[in-house]
Every structure is written in C-alpha cells, then in structure tokens.
Amino acid sequence: MANSLALARRVETSRAIAKLRRLGATSCEPAWLKLWGFGLAQAGDSDPLAWLLTGQDLSRALLLPGGDFAVGDALSAGEAVFSDELRLDDEMSPQRDDVARQWLWERLAKPRLWHTRLILAEPTPVWLPLWLGYRHGRHHRLVIVSGMSGEPLVRLKPAVLAGLAKRHAEGEGAARRA
C-alpha cells in the first residue's frame, strides 16, 4: 500500500471560525479524516488528472483536481502536520470495482468527464483537513467544513460521525483499561 498523504490545510483558524459561525456553529475544532484516493486519468494516460476521495461510509466520492496532488508542497507524507488535532480514520479501503462503478455514474451525469478513467493502481490513503463545527439547539448538530476550500461538505457526515463514534469507543476502552 502507498504511504499515506496529507493534503495541506489552507483554511486557517480565523477563516474557519467565520465560515462556521455563518453556518450556525457555536464551537469548533480542526480535524483530519482519512479517505482513500483513487487516481483518474484521461484514456490512455497514466498520470493522474484528478483524484477521487472516497471511503466505506461515503455514498459518493469527492473529486479533487490533480493539480492539488501534483504540487509538491501541497502534500507532505508524514505525521508532523497533524500535531495533536483530531484524527478520524477508516481502515478499510473501498473496493476498486465499486469505486469504478461509482465513477461511471458520475460520468453519465456529466458526459464531459466521460474520458476520465480510474487508474489501475492501489488507492492512496489521504488525510483530508477539516473543520468541525458543533451547534447546540434541540439537538447537538455537526457542521463539516473543508480545510482546503472552506466549503461545507455535508456528504462527509456519515464518515465523520463513524470516525467520532470509533474514537469515542477507543477512548472509553482505554479509560476502562486504565
């Protein structure tokens, strides 16, 4: 399996807070979500043009233009970038065939993407920077914002909630062992 990669966090704290406030959050924290990156290339080409980021808990993948992966300083392969921020990971990679079929439906929905195909290679674990906002009303609500663009990413909610539940269970387990 390829080394895991981390995408650069471009949305700094003040911008994230402003964005999350507009989305109704009352508290926030930075986090990282591990997804699986599948390369996409033009037919007959092997250089990734774009990347599909997906995970077991996601019904649709996120598309990331290749430029962001190609730029050296946008990525760093290592633990250093994380500091002590919340990390949510999904150990299991989705099946390539499932992702290829998912991509087929995306292409049928947008014919001009038709010539972009999934590369036959192992998926790369990719850490995606996020900002998590919490809103307290009748229920506690979660708001997820991309750490790269500042855009809300509602589709990541199942993966983030699963990650939070897993972290919580691990924490409980550790507390019991202690």
Added chain:
Amino acid sequence: MDAFTWIDTVVLVVYVLLIAWIGSWVGKGQTSTQDYFLGGRSIPGWAIGLSVMATQASAITFIGAPGWGFEGGLERLVTFINVPLAMAVLILLLVPVFHRAGIYSIYELLERRFGPSTRTLSAFLFLVARGLATGVVLYAPALVLSVVTGWDVNLTIILMAVLAISYTVLGGISAVVWTDVIQMFVLWMGAILSMVLLVTSLPGGWGDVFDYGRANEMFNALDLSFSPTVTYTLWAGLFGGFFLHVAYFGTDQSQIQRVLTSPSVPDAQRSLLIGGYLLVPQMLLFLFIGVMLGAYYEQQGMTAPDNLNELFPRYVVNTFPQGVTGLVIAGVFAAAMSSLDSALNSLSAVTVRDFYSRYVKSEASESHYLKVSRLATVFWGIYATIFAFFAGNLGPVIEAVNQIGSWFYGALLGVFLLAILNHRANARGAMAGLIVGMLAVWAVSATTEISWLYNNTIGVTVSLVVGYLVSLTAPAPRREQLSDVMMEETAPDMQAILSKRAGQAQEIGGEARLTRQRCIGLVVWFIVLMIGLAVFQGWANG
C-alpha cells in the same frame, strides 16, 4: 433591414462554432473537473446561477413570453411570481436532503425510503413528462429557424433534432458554465436592444407604450378574483404556481441534476438563489416586450402572426441591424441547444441508471453502458421530435412546458414531501399517493374548468393525504429506511458524543445562519416584487 442576410448567416455560424469550440476546449483536460472542485473553487456563484438560468428557460422564454405579453399583458406574470418562495423552500427543505443522500438520480431517494416500485414509477413519470416537454423545447428553436429561413417548421424540427442529438451524443456543450453565461448576455442584450428599437420606432416613445398598455389593461398583473376558473389570478399564482415551481425545480431530474452534482450544499443553493432573484425580472422584461410589440403592431396597422410564438423572432429579423440579427438568433439557437442537451442527457442518465442497469443488465462494462446511454439519447431525441410536431398547437411554448409538468409533478412532489416530512409514511402509502394524486389531477382537469395552475396543488394535496392515510394500513418503515431523511447525529449515542466534543472544542459564538438569511432574502424579494407590481398596476389604472 428586412431579412436575414448573409452577414447574419455568417455571424450565426461563427457564433455557434465558437460556442462549441469554447465548450470542447474548456471541457477537455484538467479544467473539466473544476465544478467538482474540493478546494480553491474558481467559478463564481453568479456564473453558475446564470448558467442554470440559461439551461432552464432562456430560449423558450425569448420566444414564448413576448407572445404571452402581446396577448394578455402582464397577467401571466403571476405564474412566476411565486418563484422566490419556491426557491426558498427548495433551499431550506429539499436540497440539503438530496445533497446529503449522495444520490445520482433523485428517484433513488424514493427507493431507499419506499422501495423499488416507487422509484421505478417516479422515474418513468419523469421520462414521459420530460420527454414531452423536450419536444416543446425542440420546437422553439426550430420555429425561430423556420421564421428566419422560411423553411417548413417540421423540416427545421428534424434538422434541430439531428443537431441536438449529435451535440449530446458527442459530449455536449451545456456543462460549460461560461458558454451559458455568454448566451444569457446575448439574449438579454437582444431583449434590451428590442426595447430600445421599439421605443424609438414609436412616435410618442414610452408614452405610447404606457398609453397602449393602460387602454388595453395590459398592466394588470394582479387579478384578485377568487374564482378558481380564472386562470391567472394572484391566488392561482401563489397557491398553484408555487407548487408548480417547487415540483418543477425539485422533482425533475433535468433541473435538479446540476444541484446533485455541485460540490456542496451552499453551492447548490447559490444557483437556485440566482434563479429566485432573476427569473421574475427576466419574465417581466420579455412580457413587457410583448406589450411593446402590441403597441408597435397597433400603430403600424400590422396583423399579428397566427402563431404568437413567431411574433418576436419575426420582429428581430425584420428590424435589427445586420449582424446583430444573426447574433441574437444565434444566441437563441445556442441556448436552446444547451437546454436540449441537458434534457436529453438527464433522460438518458435516468434511463440507464434507473431502468437499464437495474432491470436489464446490472453488471455490464463501462463501454456497454456508454453505448446504451447514447442509444437512449437517440431514442429520447426521436420521442421529443415526434411530440415537437404537435407542440405548435399547444399555445405559447412556456405554458406548454408547464402544463405538461402539471399533469405529473404535483403527485411526485407529494411523494417526495411524504418521504422527507413524514416518518410514518411507507411504500404502500407512497404508491397509493402517487397514483391517486395523478388520477385526481386528471379527473379535476377533465371534469371542471379549474385553472391548470392548480393542478400541482391538487396533485400534492391528494398524494400527501392519501399517502399518509394508506400508510397507516401497513407497518411503519424501518429505521434504516429513514436514514436519508433523518439527521444521522440525532441518535442518542451520537448526541452524547457530540455533546462531549462540543464541550472540548473552541467556543466561537453564534451568528445568523446562512441558509436562513438566504431564504429571508428571497421572501423579502417576493414582497418587494408584489408591492412593485401593485403600485404599477394602481398607477396604470389611474
């Protein structure tokens, strides 16, 4: 200037080729992924919104609305006056659910919630309704071309169909936002230029237009009659047109596909927001041109064409300067291609995803699905062509599109509302609601004289009530069937986890929420429009 000259022909050909070239150039390579962008988005929201508007209505608005205005002044504006409110409901209620569900066709949501039968029937209804409406969309540019060239309209329909199918099968141009934006500006430029030319050709200028409008009661946009048989009353617009537009923009795959493929909910909302603000003024502009044409025809002692859809294209060809005529006709032509392309694409996508891959061949290769998708495009192109031959008999083209939708979409919207708002509703209720809702629309239309604008209201109401009552006769849905319409975080264990994390996270204080602000903005805009129209009408009636 009284004909479509060779200069206009050159402008038309160059424009269409240029748009196609920009489309294919921008669509290639890395930039083709721009609107799925995860970070550093480069296409501004206003451009996406204009692009959505171009796909929705530009060509048929250009052709149909002046005919409306010529015939009845501003009275039919009430059909659209509800659009800001409809967009607010879409932004608040439907878009977040559709987006969160991560679906490719909205009918998938119905399968997850109610099972395969509801999805299949809904997708089938979409195919029938959109296929028919595409016939009208095909007819509109064919009409323009036939007026310009003098060819037989049926021949031009076939020519346009071949062009549109080829465009779509080859990859289409509509997905390129900037070409749509160019088309919108060309059409608006054409509209404004028409107004200037019309005013300058009348001896009394604007005074003549207003005198004509007042004398013929053309400025009575708000008819307060409570009679349900009067087609264009304020109440029909508010209580009928509102459901028409929520259903049209919310349950028609060709309209909602762009929302489903936008990278985030605010992105999707932005595009609807622009439609919410601009659709009414755009319609007002084209209706007003119809009134101006009425004044012009009266002063010139001219007779209007039998088919009012020909009214405005004829005016453009007869009065615009050389070259500009070609540009405006090319704008109509290219905008229609864009609408046809997206309609044929969504019809083909639903055919393959909701039917072929489910019921015929579920594990075929990509190239096989592509082939089927192209064949489906050709099939729907032929279906639309056949219907286009009859479209000229349906009156102004916009009304024809809306009337076709009103037969089906009300009941469909009712089922979506049941799926989202009522957690007790189940598959049996949804099917009953859908079928009885449509039968109710058919029965009311066939046996009463009620305004067609109420069709969607009847469909929504009957399908909601019947759907809920019939649901009570079968067990409640399982929790996993509600996962798309319930907030995942409301489960008690998740609430405890979120509460703990929120307690540890950095406090940032609260602010008015973006979605709420956007919806309030649309409601305020609606009120401003209503007041503006009422004041104008009061002034016109002395």
